[in-house]
Amino acid sequence: MAEPIIECVANCSEGRNAETIHALAEAIRTVKGASLLDRHVDVDHHRCVLSFAGSPDAVAQAAFDLVKTSTRLIDLNQHSGQHPRIGATDVLPFIPLEGSTMSQCVDLAKKVGKRVGDELGIPVFLYEEASDQSHRKRLEDIRRGGLPRLASRMESDLSWKPDFGPASPHPTAGVMVIGARHPLIAYNILLNTHDLTIAQAIAKKIRTSNGGLPAVKALGMELKTKGAVQVSMNLTNFRQTPLHVVFETVKAEAAQRGVSIVNSELVGLIPQEAVNQAAAHDLKWDSLNSWHILETRLRRCAEG
Amino acid sequence: MAEPIIECVANCSEGRNAETIHALAEAIRTVKGASLLDRHVDVDHHRCVLSFAGSPDAVAQAAFDLVKTSTRLIDLNQHSGQHPRIGATDVLPFIPLEGSTMSQCVDLAKKVGKRVGDELGIPVFLYEEASDQSHRKRLEDIRRGGLPRLASRMESDLSWKPDFGPASPHPTAGVMVIGARHPLIAYNILLNTHDLTIAQAIAKKIRTSNGGLPAVKALGMELKTKGAVQVSMNLTNFRQTPLHVVFETVKAEAAQRGVSIVNSELVGLIPQEAVNQAAAHDLKWDSLNSWHILETRLRRCAEG
Numbered sequence: 001m002a003e004p005i006i007e008c009v010a011n012c013s014e015g016r017n018a019e020t021i022h023a024l025a026e027a028i029r030t031v032k033g034a035s036l037l038d039r040h041v042d043v044d045h046h047r048c049v050l051s052f053a054g055s056p057d058a059v060a061q062a063a064f065d066l067v068k069t070s071t072r073l074i075d076l077n078q079h080s081g082q083h084p085r086i087g088a089t090d091v092l093p094f095i096p097l098e099g100s101t102m103s104q105c106v107d108l109a110k111k112v113g114k115r116v117g118d119e120l121g122i123p124v125f126l127y128e129e130a131s132d133q134s135h136r137k138r139l140e141d142i143r144r145g146g147l148p149r150l151a152s153r154m155e156s157d158l159s160w161k162p163d164f165g166p167a168s169p170h171p172t173a174g175v176m177v178i179g180a181r182h183p184l185i186a187y188n189i190l191l192n193t194h195d196l197t198i199a200q201a202i203a204k205k206i207r208t209s210n211g212g213l214p215a216v217k218a219l220g221m222e223l224k225t226k227g228a229v230q231v232s233m234n235l236t237n238f239r240q241t242p243l244h245v246v247f248e249t250v251k252a253e254a255a256q257r258g259v260s261i262v263n264s265e266l267v268g269l270i271p272q273e274a275v276n277q278a279a280a281h282d283l284k285w286d287s288l289n290s291w292h293i294l295e296t297r298l299r300r301c302a303e304g
Numbered sequence: 305m306a307e308p309i310i311e312c313v314a315n316c317s318e319g320r321n322a323e324t325i326h327a328l329a330e331a332i333r334t335v336k337g338a339s340l341l342d343r344h345v346d347v348d349h350h351r352c353v354l355s356f357a358g359s360p361d362a363v364a365q366a367a368f369d370l371v372k373t374s375t376r377l378i379d380l381n382q383h384s385g386q387h388p389r390i391g392a393t394d395v396l397p398f399i400p401l402e403g404s405t406m407s408q409c410v411d412l413a414k415k416v417g418k419r420v421g422d423e424l425g426i427p428v429f430l431y432e433e434a435s436d437q438s439h440r441k442r443l444e445d446i447r448r449g450g451l452p453r454l455a456s457r458m459e460s461d462l463s464w465k466p467d468f469g470p471a472s473p474h475p476t477a478g479v480m481v482i483g484a485r486h487p488l489i490a491y492n493i494l495l496n497t498h499d500l501t502i503a504q505a506i507a508k509k510i511r512t513s514n515g516g517l518p519a520v521k522a523l524g525m526e527l528k529t530k531g532a533v534q535v536s537m538n539l540t541n542f543r544q545t546p547l548h549v550v551f552e553t554v555k556a557e558a559a560q561r562g563v564s565i566v567n568s569e570l571v572g573l574i575p576q577e578a579v580n581q582a583a584a585h586d587l588k589w590d591s592l593n594s595w596h597i598l599e600t601r602l603r604r605c606a607e608g
Contacts, residue, residue, distance in 0.1 A: 005602065035605035037598070053602050098599060183598070247587050263588045269598040272576070275583045282586035283551050284567045294341070294487070294573040295402060298309065298357050301339035 117165025421469025
């Protein structure tokens, strides 16, 4: 059997200093068995997102080394950027990939969280699937009001005692949010119109928070360079709401407003399962599963 | 860089003797670096199809060992079955998969063909992409009239001299056809009708030989157990005619005849690229490529 593979998507509060970003990437790359998959740097947000994956042990070690490096190099007191943040390594979710389960990711989040709390002295809040406290399961709830407000909740309210580490923020690294979640797909659909209100109306109609599709966050956005507008989405659980359901819902909503779809695009990476799911739907292919796919069968056979 | 991976789909003239089939499979399995992916046995056709894959050297060795074993165990003189055949190991195509090219498969076909001719004394005809002789590029043309007719062409016509090996058939193993081709997708579409003539009319309309879609073979078939009919197809080059084009063409032809599609199904394996291509089409996803797919990126990064 092949080892389970887990992904980690680390959000760090550094998007400007190339040396620091390089050091963060190296902290991951030097761990045997961990692969750096993607590096996204945003100067305005003053933030970088490092995606890496590997066996549970390798990913846990790479995650810890990354937090240690960012604690050494990033001082939140010197930080300003558009993106809300409460820590040097702000958010650290673990995500199940090939052969791994959500419960393994929850275990990993707790293991890394405990090390970060004990060895680096940073308060850690567990979130999403790793948390069972409903008032602090969501990232937005933990981050509400920024670090100063969170610090005062930690001081005055027992229900805001961190899951690991000290009771008050680290002097330079702040706090950390560590957890487990499903793969997130960032997916945009471009509409054949200049009218931003149409993209906004469709986004409002389909997003979960307005009673639309489950596990969908959506915004209407203007793309000045393309002279068009798009519905920009995060699909937080593609097994619950698959890509083709999102595509067809947006298509129908657009058609009602006399608008067609130009194309769709992905930002970042997508799990193979989500692509297979879309093809199987469109070809009415009831029985398609990964065992039918030559390369998947080849890898499984090669692994014995 | 990862080694290129090549697939081989061996068609052997044995579908009844379990011991022989087991020995054929073992000949492949015992070669390090070759993986047996699939084994399909047909009692009526008296034939088995063994799919295996691995690095070029491993696949070449496994293919040769398989031919040697089938030469030892199968006597064509004792053989009867519905399927046309001219050899103990009847047909042996090499197929490019991950990281490999058609030209590597052509080289491999010639290398294995030469060994089979020289060491086992079996005449070898190259076919498809491995042949540059138009009158014997297609399997049907080589196999026309069965082994007796082919033997007399070999005897009397210089343009039927084999590419490798002796000028007349091996006494028990006959001749062999070795070559290189694109991955073949066996794909069926089930129609919501009992009327076989509708499936037959659609098959006739879409198949290449009647001026339909390129690289498509199609037949109308009755499925008595399901009380329905299907268009049963072989797609011989999915890059030329993708799955979604086939699906939509059949759908439109069926609609013209007042019939809808129940579902579609795969027989055997499909390359991941063909599935991705279908999803990308249906989601108007112009820019999708395998680099966007998390698992693919992970493997490439892990391989350095």
